[in-house]
Amino acid sequence: MEILEAGQGTYQLQDYQKERETFDWKQVEKAFSWSETGKVNIAYETIDRHVNEGRGDKKALLYSDKNREESYTFSELKEKTDQAAHMYRNLGISKGDRVFIFMPRSPELYVALLGAVKVGAVVGPLFEAFMQDAVKARLEDSEASMIVTTPDLVSRIPHEDLPHLKTILISGDSDKTGSSEKFVSMDEKLAEADTDDSAIEWVDLEDGFILHYTSGSTGKPKGVYHVHKAMLQHYQTGKWVLDLREDDVYWCTADPGWVTGTSYGIFGPWLNGVTNVVRGGRFSPDDWYGTIDKYNVTVWYSAPTAFRMLMAAPQETLKNHDLSSLRHILSVGEPLNPEVVRWGWDVFNLRIHDTWWMTETGAMLICNYPSEPIKPGSMGKPIPGVDASIVDDHGNELPPGEMGNLAIKTGWPAQMRKIWNNEPKFNEYFAIEGWYVSGDTAYRDEDGYFWFQGRNDDVIMTAGERVGPFEIESKLVEHEAVAEAGVIGKPDEIRGHIIKAFIALREGYEESDELKEQIQKFIKSELAAHAVPREIEFKDKLPKTRSGKIMRRVLKAWELDEPTGDLSTMDDN
Numbered sequence: 001m002e003i004l005e006a007g008q009g010t011y012q013l014q015d016y017q018k019e020r021e022t023f024d025w026k027q028v029e030k031a032f033s034w035s036e037t038g039k040v041n042i043a044y045e046t047i048d049r050h051v052n053e054g055r056g057d058k059k060a061l062l063y064s065d066k067n068r069e070e071s072y073t074f075s076e077l078k079e080k081t082d083q084a085a086h087m088y089r090n091l092g093i094s095k096g097d098r099v100f101i102f103m104p105r106s107p108e109l110y111v112a113l114l115g116a117v118k119v120g121a122v123v124g125p126l127f128e129a130f131m132q133d134a135v136k137a138r139l140e141d142s143e144a145s146m147i148v149t150t151p152d153l154v155s156r157i158p159h160e161d162l163p164h165l166k167t168i169l170i171s172g173d174s175d176k177t178g179s180s181e182k183f184v185s186m187d188e189k190l191a192e193a194d195t196d197d198s199a200i201e202w203v204d205l206e207d208g209f210i211l212h213y214t215s216g217s218t219g220k221p222k223g224v225y226h227v228h229k230a231m232l233q234h235y236q237t238g239k240w241v242l243d244l245r246e247d248d249v250y251w252c253t254a255d256p257g258w259v260t261g262t263s264y265g266i267f268g269p270w271l272n273g274v275t276n277v278v279r280g281g282r283f284s285p286d287d288w289y290g291t292i293d294k295y296n297v298t299v300w301y302s303a304p305t306a307f308r309m310l311m312a313a314p315q316e317t318l319k320n321h322d323l324s325s326l327r328h329i330l331s332v333g334e335p336l337n338p339e340v341v342r343w344g345w346d347v348f349n350l351r352i353h354d355t356w357w358m359t360e361t362g363a364m365l366i367c368n369y370p371s372e373p374i375k376p377g378s379m380g381k382p383i384p385g386v387d388a389s390i391v392d393d394h395g396n397e398l399p400p401g402e403m404g405n406l407a408i409k410t411g412w413p414a415q416m417r418k419i420w421n422n423e424p425k426f427n428e429y430f431a432i433e434g435w436y437v438s439g440d441t442a443y444r445d446e447d448g449y450f451w452f453q454g455r456n457d458d459v460i461m462t463a464g465e466r467v468g469p470f471e472i473e474s475k476l477v478e479h480e481a482v483a484e485a486g487v488i489g490k491p492d493e494i495r496g497h498i499i500k501a502f503i504a505l506r507e508g509y510e511e512s513d514e515l516k517e518q519i520q521k522f523i524k525s526e527l528a529a530h531a532v533p534r535e536i537e538f539k540d541k542l543p544k545t546r547s548g549k550i551m552r553r554v555l556k557a558w559e560l561d562e563p564t565g566d567l568s569t570m571d572d573n
């Protein structure tokens with residue numbers, strides 16, 4: 001077994017075992033003044049606290065895109081979010097109202113979101129790429145009273161069909177403004193608003209602040225509801241896992257439409273008072289390496305799909321940039337292929353640390369840590385203060401090596417508190433007494449490391465064997481011709497299912513029957529005969545969510561000629 005040993009430095013989590021034995025979430029509460037007052041606001045703790053504790057002049061946000069380049073200190077963000085809070089109050093928003101944020105990444109987005117949280121509203125971040133039906137479904141389900149958007153996106157809001165939606169706040173010049181009472185200019189309303197901090201609503205730890213819609217495999221998207229108390233875990237995992245320190249320049253590449261872009265694009269870094277980079281615009285290897293180089297990024301949190309695209313980029317792209325500022329790299333969203341970890345080690349001379357969590361879990365739960373060995377292909381071990389296990393469908397814990405439901409003992413701080421308007425759905429996650437059942441299949445090894453196998457629906461039964469798609473996909477991307485791979489079970493009369501692989505080739509490779517055979521031989525000799533994809537289909541690109549997850553259910557639907565279900569989160573580029 002290949003193992004990447006822990007670094008020799010001093011880390012925020014120095015002794016994992018000891019911390020597991022002694023840690024209590026109560027300790028973290030003491031870092032915040034609300035442990036005395038009982039009243040809290042996550043947006044205050046994220047921004048204002050640093051100003052009030054003398055760190056106001058520190059750079060909080062470094063923003064750039066093709067046309068803009070700006071930076072904001074904590075003091076500047078405090079003033080802007082206070083002003084936004086007054087604006088929301090002036091427009092009648094109060095505690096518990098749902099305010100949606102439908103904007104491309106920009107400083108205005110971060111101000112709009114945190115300002116709404118300051119007045120106690122529950123924010124619903126949307127991907128800017130959402131089209132009309134996706135926007136409508138989410139506003140309808142949540143009965144949102146306001147949406148903040150930009151002139152380019154406003155036409156996708158079907159306001160006539162949304163009786164609860166009272167205000168459409170437009171940031172930037174738009175000819176819509178004033179055309180009906182619903183359309184309001186954000187710039188105008190901001191200019192009229194005060195900038196002191198009296199608009200902050202002090203709420204209870206169990207009051208909600210964010211509603212993240214996430215699609216199930218079919219059916220309509222679910223509104224996952226999180227409360228202010230989640231900050232304890234955003235803050236603490238920012239230390240233990242992101243290993244954030246005073247002078248870090250941190251870059252999380254995720255959009256706030258995805259939970260990673262809020263929990264770790266806003267709250268994790270800023271609760272810890274570090275400088276946070278936001279890069280607008282689209283992904284390209286040159287742009288991303290350029291961003292690390294330009295800002296001297298030290299801690300970088302991204303996703304396997306992006307790492308695989310960087311791997312496939314020409315070597316010169318890498319050589320054109322100085323990436324020596326990087327100290328710590330992390331990944332989330334999808335299984336992190338061992339090949340990607342090896343690549344990271346080769347090109348950055350750093351280990352890529354995988355982290356596992358979900359929209360529903362609100363924050364990281366199973367992770368790799370700078371002070372612990374990494375087993376490439378494993379998601380790591382539970383954070384201190386959290387217990388994870390592998391259970392069967394009746395809740396019996398399974399021994400090491402056996403595949404089953406990845407489950408978490410209930411009661412961690414960032415756990416979702418409800419699915420909006422859908423109690424039965426919420427209860428499904430907790431059907432096994434005392435456990436949150438994730439819907440992922442995994443196993444645990446003798447050393448307590450967890451190994452992801454697939455979503456439950458993705459695990460393949462072939463000729464009596466249970467095969468996780470991840471292991472095969474990871475082996476496939478080790479082949480020199482393969483850029484990305486998605487593996488599904490295709491119904492077969494004799495074997496139950498056969499393994500079918502959809503493959504996107506690297507540049508410079510052409511599809512052919514010889515290549516198919518070569519790939520099959522490669523899997524047979526490197527993995528196992530039963531793991532060989534009997535069918536291989538080449539695609540220009542694989543269907544993926546906006547957070548970069550390969551949509552195996554879409555591959556299956558294509559294969560079986562069945563309806564593909566809700567595609568609102570599919571990336572159409």
Ligand code: 6R9
Nearest residue numbers: 332333334335336355356357358359440452
């Ligand atoms: C944060 C986020 C959750 C699902 C999760 C699992 C997959 C996330 C992973 C991973 C393997 C990892 N997933 N992290 N699979 N290794 N490190 O991604 O939330 O968008 O709700 O997705 O993503 O299947 O159940 P979300």
